[in-house]
Amino acid sequence: MVRVPQIGSTGARVNNRLGQRIAQLIEAQGPLSVAQFMTMALHDPRDGYYAARQPIGAKGDFITAPEISQMLGELLGLWCIQVWRDQGSPASARLVELGPGRGTLMADLLRAARIDPEFLAAIEILLIEASPNFQQEQARRLSGGHTAIRWLPQFDESLLDRPFFLIANEFLDALPIRQFVHTERGWCERMVTVDEECNLAFALSPVPAVLDIPPERGSAETGAVYESAPAAESLVEQVASAIAAKGGAALILDYGYGPGAGFGETLQAVSRHKFASILENPGESDLSAHVDFSAIVRAARRGGAMAYGPFGQGAFLCNLGIERRAKQLAGAGAETAMSDLDRLISLEKMAALFKALAIAPKAAPKPPGF
Ligand code: SAH
16 A cells, blocks of 8 residues: 555544444455445444434534524425426325434425425325434424334335435435545555554555546546545436436435536545544544535436536525525514525525535426526
């Protein structure tokens, strides 16, 4: 292995239980890909981030749009109803959310959807959630409302037998990515290994990988980093081919980049609303990476469906009428409605990074907001 002469090349002290187990695994079996490391750090059933922590909220590690305001879930509820109606109101359909977190978005969505009892009667709700803690929290939050809610720990084929309307907010960014560094030998995969002091450290695989990098990325200098998200891409392709075959739609909201992005690394660790070390104390900080929306669009097309967007999330929410809703809430005495609106649509970070993308059958009308 060749040490990477860049960020993270100094070993991160192995100072927690999961870090020690990862180091032992590497000593026994050899280096892990960044994707394998991410999977262990996030999903180890005992010490992984989602098993052991309560990540979302002011007291957690990060905040998400549905936690900022009820308006997001409400508008997405109306979005689902409109798309369901545009496709002929199928009598047996599913409403699916990937990674519902604390269940806030779904609770707001279902409350808004009460304006259409036919929609609510037609759908079975399915929540795809890997974390047992979050599953419990979602069950608490959503109990008492719609009765037919099922959980699955991951997306699987049992979902593909009828039309589904799928929402994924900040889900794809949590799926594992692989990283490749451009060297004189070619693109070498960045791995996680153990250094002489038994610390976790990044290193490069000596054998170059054969990659199909889209030409739109431009030319790569030595040291350039290319990230690929095979898990996100294959999930989106599966979703798109089910939508093409059975009908339905998907709405993906996330942060990431579109065409013309060039190269660069975006994998980040966040703990208590601040950036943290990726390798140190695995399982104690959230790991995520920017979503490559161009790759997601290509995956949706490979699945045989239409992709709309990516659109800036602020523009998408404005098209759905978020400003009117904020004024209505403010008029009814919700003091933070206008500043929440600001956070959702116009704050620099949200506006530049957050995007919306929809997937629908080629023959279906364009989904609202695009
Ligand atoms: N959508 C929520 C939570 C985003 S955090 C919000 O916007 O607030 C990411 C969510 O995806 C968490 O609920 C996490 O437990 C879940 N998750 C991450 N990886 C997953 C996987 N591979 N399968 C299923 N759920 C996953």
